[in-house]
Amino acid sequence: MIFQPKREKPSEEQSLREGFQREALPHMEALYNSALYMTRSPALAEDLVQETFLKAFRFWHRYEQNTNCKAWLFRILTNTFINKNRRKKRPTMSMDATERELSSALVADKSSFYDTPEKDYISKLFPEHVQKAIEALPENFRIPVVLADLQDFSYKEIADIMDCPVGTVMSRLFRGRKRLQEELFEYAVELGVIPASVARDDDGAVSLDAYRRSKKAAAG
Amino acid sequence: MNCDDIQNALYVYLDGEFAELEARDFERHVDACARCTKLMVREGRFLEAVRDAAPQDPAPAGLRDRLALAIDNAPSPLPATLPVAPRPRGWAFALAAAALVLVAVGLSVGTTASAENTVIDESVATHQKSLPMEVRGSHRNVSDFLQQNVPFAVDLPTFQDPTARLVGARLTRVHGREAVLLNYEVDGERMSVIQLAAETSVDDAEPAVQSKRGFDVWTFKRKGVLNSFVGRDARSVRRLVRAAYRR
């Protein structure tokens, strides 16, 4: 019979639990939102977030205080998702089917837009189209796009989260965004999101400052 | 930079990931090139529009409460307390072993020397216990098991060597920390590989060897994981360590 040491002082455990509530739980919204893009299903997203938090809690003593908690949680989320997905491929979510569905939805919308006289005044992409286009990306591209464009993680952080080199992040992000563009570009031009004057290669000079400013403002 | 460079690096620029100098190089070309200016506006607008429009759905109303409840019911996250004083037999062993090792080969693995010695001691002890594996079989099975049970990527070594076969894995503790024990069969002999996350993300550390209780113990650090290889056949262990480190 081995002597079973008294587990731990309740106060120590209490402060760990409180620390977790304070530091980890506030990232729930961001995790849920990304989980939704990864799983494409509210029920699965909720399961994934719950599993992520339970795992994070189990390893909370390994988290280094005051480091990047959000990135740490995303790393667990991403690993859990990739692993689950690898184990059971869901036949219902064939990429081809999703992509076909997406294209036809876009085609239908485009044609109605030709008939709308107010089209010049609309300058936003429709959220549901963007969501579908992101969800239709293959997993390898979808994850970096979600992490970079929806969660504003840096390349280095994404590399840590996905456990791959920064170069891989860059090339996957490049290809993922190019695919999004293939899906959404014409539609963006028609909506006036991308001015016709720059839609094609011609002549004409426009400043880059606007985008960088908006990026800075978003970061600040 | 030329137009192709701009094309290839445009996201790096737009994501603000360029160093100041490279960014200036980039801008110098774009400012002077109408084609690239258009490209950048197009790409910038598009990216911005995607970011703006992508829905950020709120989490379901009850999720926060459900999570809080699940966490309340979860077991303590504190590492299970190990007996503080080493059992007398283990202590005597450790002293004897320490006396035998005259020179500790330089293990610059980013932990203190005593922590390294603990890892080495416990690796040998773990190896000697012949613990049952929690998962057996293929590389795939083992790696699935690890990914499910360990929060970070375990750096599961793979060997081209036909004499080395992965037997299985189990969770364990080394130096009071979560660790993974992998068992391999090498030419009919058991070899243990113990991995734990290194304390800080310092650089990789080259393999170094010590002998403990008749075993060669190799340690190295790779991708933030501290590896310790324990086996009886010094030559084959060394060969596999090299292969694992260089992979």
Ligand SMILES: [Zn+2]
């Ligand atoms: Zn150019």
